[in-house]
Amino acid sequence: MQNRQSRVPLPVSKLERCLSRIHQELGFGCAATFVRFVTDTEMERLNKKFRNKAKATDVLSFPSERRSRPRALRTRAKQLRGSFLGDIAIAPAVARRNGKAFGRSAPEEICILMLHGVLHLLGYDHETDRGEMRRVEAMLQCRLGLR
Secondary structure: OEEOOOOOOOOHHHHHHHHHHHHHHHOOOOOOEEEEEOOHHHHHHHHHHHHOOOOOOOEEEEEOOOOOOOOOHHHHHHHHOOOOOEEEEEOHHHHHHHHHHHOOOHHHHHHHHHHHHHHHHOOOOOOOOOOHHHHHHHHHHHHHOOO
16 A cells, blocks of 8 residues: 555544455455555546546546456456456545545544445446446445445
8 A cells, every 4th residue: 555645634543444354255365456545636637548538526447457247256356366356546535525525533434435446446347337337336335334
């Protein structure tokens, strides 16, 4: 985990524990993903470069390899156990704004975004899967105590 922004103070150890719980729930080791916290400007640059969208977003995922949509979460997690899944970029300032709209603190929102990012690394895509990723994400949020 790396913090490359200073606008939003982050409880890094709490966020590391959250990411560890996500990895543990899915059966991955602590080195399965790398999370970098970036500025809005950097996130906008990444979003433009990789998604051709000229605005900052809250989270982007960069899988270590292209993955098809998983048929089942547990099967995909078992297949990838021991693998490096990829990188996740999070813009804490965007997360803080979005979290406020949902009645969540920035750290709570960031934990949810880390889970969201990991699911993308596993091959889920909420833009094309007719609600499958949202259902899996809601189930995992419940198990992990994320609201």
